[in-house]
Amino acid sequence: MANLNDLLEFSNGMVAMRPFNGIYAGGFVEMPLGSVFSIQPGVYYTQKGYEMRGQLTGKNLDFLAAGASATVRSHYIDVPVVVKAELAKGLQLYAGPQLSYLVKNDLKVDAGLLGISLFKNNIDITRQFNKTDLGIVGGASYTFDNGISINAGYDHGLTRLDKNNMTETYNRVFKVGVGFRF
Numbered sequence: 001m002a003n004l005n006d007l008l009e010f011s012n013g014m015v016a017m018r019p020f021n022g023i024y025a026g027g028f029v030e031m032p033l034g035s036v037f038s039i040q041p042g043v044y045y046t047q048k049g050y051e052m053r054g055q056l057t058g059k060n061l062d063f064l065a066a067g068a069s070a071t072v073r074s075h076y077i078d079v080p081v082v083v084k085a086e087l088a089k090g091l092q093l094y095a096g097p098q099l100s101y102l103v104k105n106d107l108k109v110d111a112g113l114l115g116i117s118l119f120k121n122n123i124d125i126t127r128q129f130n131k132t133d134l135g136i137v138g139g140a141s142y143t144f145d146n147g148i149s150i151n152a153g154y155d156h157g158l159t160r161l162d163k164n165n166m167t168e169t170y171n172r173v174f175k176v177g178v179g180f181r182f
Helices: 004-010
Strands: 015-019 023-029 037-055 065-087 091-113 116-124 132-143 150-157 173-181
Touching: 037 173, 065 132, 091 150
Parallel strands: none
Antiparallel strands: 015 037, 023 037, 037 065, 065 091, 091 116, 091 132, 132 150, 150 173
């Protein structure tokens, strides 16, 4: 199999992939460049990854409830430097480059039959992945008068995650957050 998409196609629907829901936390400093634009460097801890689930299905096999899941959870330190524009009072748009450093990468595997877990294992797979990921980020935020802000953004990694370049996998992350401005 050349890549993960080939595996999913080969499984004929028995394996499904979905994004992993993780957390992110951190802070930024905003440096005004006038009344509308500013530069905003930041540092964040971010969890990224994906989950694959497989179910053995077929005529007279459903009673077995045989299946497996594999979750890749990646722990990154993200350093974005974005240009931010305030379009209206409280409403901002931002975009810019981001450098991400992989701290740790875990693979959690769980397989079972008849509702009983037969195999569980956590494997450190950090060494099989590139430590840095260069990407671009963008999004929108709204800051209320009391300092509370909400934001939605997208991270688009440009570096292949696999150190050996055997798969075409990249970080593609949607983020939604709540924050407070001092």
